[in-house]
Amino acid sequence: MVKPSEDMPWPAITHVGVGPRWDCVACAQPWPCAQAKEELLVEFKRFPSSLTIYMSAYLSQAIEDYSAHGGLPPPDLWDRFLGWVRSGRYVPDHKPAGDPP
Template sequence: MRPLWRCRNCGAEWPCQPARLALLAEYRHDRTALLLFLGALMTEASGQLHQLHPDRRLDLTERFMSWARAR
């Protein structure tokens, strides 16, 4: 749900755990493409969330990127 960046199914911050699992499965053979996709979405989310909360400093790296890095 944009611009709130919450899951339509569970209401948690997106990407929620089910979304993360689905993305990992979808991009299982191309982790670089997943990270590029998430980076683009993080940039979009940052702009939209900043408009909603201009007084808050948002660091979305953990939420969007850190979990998707190869272990």
């Protein structure tokens, strides 16, 4: 899991999405990828409502991008952008490095 350090209280977001397909520029997975979700949860830990607003803006942009290119948004778009945001909804499918067993 991404954790802030004393030198950097907010981790740098390294896994970012870019339209019009909204894939991660770091790992080419549909964005937000698993790493982006972890990074975003850490960054917005103190302000979870802000994370919802932040991801809602990205969802809106993604819908606009898909529509502008003559296609329909993928059926999983809401789940990708907002379905995991609420506390307890996103559970990484891997064991974070460095955490005890």
